[in-house]
Amino acid sequence: MTTSGVTGVDRLKPKIIEGEELVRFGPRMKENAEKFGDKPCVIDEVETLTWAEFGDLVARVAGRLQSMGIGPGHMVASLAENSAMNVVMYAGVLYAGACMVPLPFSATEEALIKERADCGASLLFTTAQYHDMAERLGADTLVDLADLRDWIGDAPAIDPVAVTDEDLFDMIYSSGTTGTPKGIVHDHLFRSRQFSRTSSYGLEEDGVLMMSTPLYSNTTLVAAIACMVRGATLVSMKKFNTIGFLELSEKHRATHAMLVPVQYMRLMDEPRFDEFDLSAYQCKMSTSAPLPGVVIEQCMKRWPGNIMEFYGMTEGGPATVLDCAAHPDKWDTVGQPQPGADMRVIDEDGNELPYGSYGEVVGRSGSMMPGYHNNPEKTREATWVSPEGEHFVRTGDMGRFDEDGFLHLLDRKKDMIISGGFNIYAADLEAVLRKHPNVADVAVIAIPSRDWGETPLGLVVPKGAASAEEIRDWANAQLGKTQRLSAVEFREDLPRSEIGKILKRELREPYWEGQTA
Structure with missing residues (x-):
């Protein structure tokens, strides 16, 4: 186990929001389990867990971790595909106050070894599919998620462990293919502020969210964690495929989905797409890359419900949203800054450029990473300090804001x-x-x-x-x-x-x- 390498010196400083009331993940899980009881919480290809069952398992995972001395300041890693048990384990680690580190199974073995060593997690959860790889990562204890109930044993269901704003929630590794991957840490302040934004997109307790991207991705986590906080139902796909996604959407009357652009493209190219009843959909969300206007046009014509496109960083800071139904003339943009986000454009020398100019996009908001784990130099490189002395996250993306305040992205600076x-x-x-x-x-x-x-x-x-x-x-x-x-x-x-x-x-x-x- 290890404590975070993000110190007070290294931390980026997010915006202060006066009078805000933050939702804590652990207490909300206990509350939801009591409130929603027999309502489905997590569904995968193998089983359906009710909220009562989910809440009991999560509290007992935390009890088992607590008996091992794992809590705030400690990190727990995973190398596993999507499943109900993966969600249970993830939530249980957070309920125990520890920091969850989902390792990306798409990374090379060399990168995974560096990531496990960097986070220092001695407890690693995995599955049969990745067991051989997991064994080579150097963790002291390896637990197969198929055996999670046996591992829990007779551990008691504990109350959620108290955490502070600065305790770490999770850490997501960058997808870099060379050098040492960067650990992007999120504290409880970061995630709690994200929870409060989801209600405006209709994801509430009667919602059903399709989860078809890996749980180690921030794209997935933004929606999946919010789904749990809101008391909605999460439908987990082990691996995305068009027919499977459409079948599950129809079967479970899905209302929401967080997808990436290539998934929208593949669904629109699926010959059988129009055979499925998708009438329960209220909102589809898109992120990770700009969603092409031609794809938005097809989806809006053929798929019930609105599309909300988000632009941001795993590091936090910049944040825009495009309401596709409200702004059909802006489908070539990634939308306007979300409430509370301050976004600007700078030149090669770090000088702020006039509105409408092309340059590197930087942003600041209530949700900002404290910094990169054990890497203050990279944290400084990713930070732009405004003339007012405020911290902004550098995106590495080139773009401009138009006269209506919509952001037009061009390219990664390096591309x-x-x-x-x-x-x-x-x-x-x-x-x-x-x-x-x-x-x-x-x-x-x-x-x-x-x-x-x-x-x-x-x-x-x-x-x-x-x-x-x-x-x-x-x-x-x-x-x-x-x-x-x-x-x-x-x-x-x-x-x-x-x-x-x-x-x-x-x-x-x-x-x-x-x-x-």
Whole structure:
């Protein structure tokens, strides 16, 4: 076990909200278990747990942890796919006041070993699918979630352990593929403030939320934890597939879902989509990457309920929301800053730019990470201090705010293409290519050019009969002279992370081997 390496010196300072009343996770779980009793709480492919059953298991997981001396200041890790028992374990760790560290099973073994060592968790929960990998991570104690009830044994159901604002809630590791991954820590203040925002999107006790992205992702946790706090029902998918998602949505009368853009794309491409009764849906949420306007248009036509698109960081700070029903003319944006969020744009030297200028987006809000675990240097690198002395989180995203205050994102700063001295934003080129009827998916990357240093290449997953050259010429006819694609190449698919982000570094590597750039 270990205590957090985030000290008072390293901590970012979130906004102060006068008179706020915070919901604590542990006490709310006990309250919900008593209030909702036989109502379904968590459903997976194997079992359904009522709120009473869930609450008892969570309180006894905490009792078992307490008997091991685990509580506030300690970290517990997991390496496991989605399941009801994974949710129980996660909630039990929080109920005990400890910090939950869900390790990303999509990471390499090298990265996972570093993450387990960095967090120092000596107790690791896993499943049969990841047991062999888990054994190599160096934890003292390994518990299979299939045996969770046996591990609990006759441990008593305890009351929730008291925590402070600064006690750590969970830690999410960044998805970096090189170096030591960064542990992004969230304290109870961070998560408690997030809970208070969910009611405005209709996720209440009568809601049914589909969970189809991994529980180690902040994308998933934002919705899943809020679902539990609100007393709603959580439907857990072990692994996303279109037909399974649609079948479960219809069967359980799902009202809400948190999805990433690639899932929306795949659902819209599913030939059987319109066969399913999705009339119970009230709201679908999207995050992790901008949701293309053409996809929003299809979903709004074919799928009941609204779409709320969120932009933010696992680190917290910047936060925008796009209400797609209310703003059909802004589907090419990621919305406006959420209430309480202060967002600005800065240049290369860290100078604040006038409204409407292109630059790096920075943000500040009530929910901000205290810092990176054991890494004050990286915390400082991720922080911009305003002229007023306030801490902002640097996003690494390039964008601008329009005259109505909506944020237009362009690219990750590191992914910008510089060709012949001109800055080219891949997002602009991808937006044009997506409009072609024979393009199913697309990524634009920089490749070496003897004449221009770099030049844009379109990687397209095709549908239909158009050739790569035809698609390139069609797109170039709509692009500026300095933006034009050098070529389009076809791919069967594009590599993506578990939460749907295109792995552009992986796409670029073959073209840059042996290059100095």
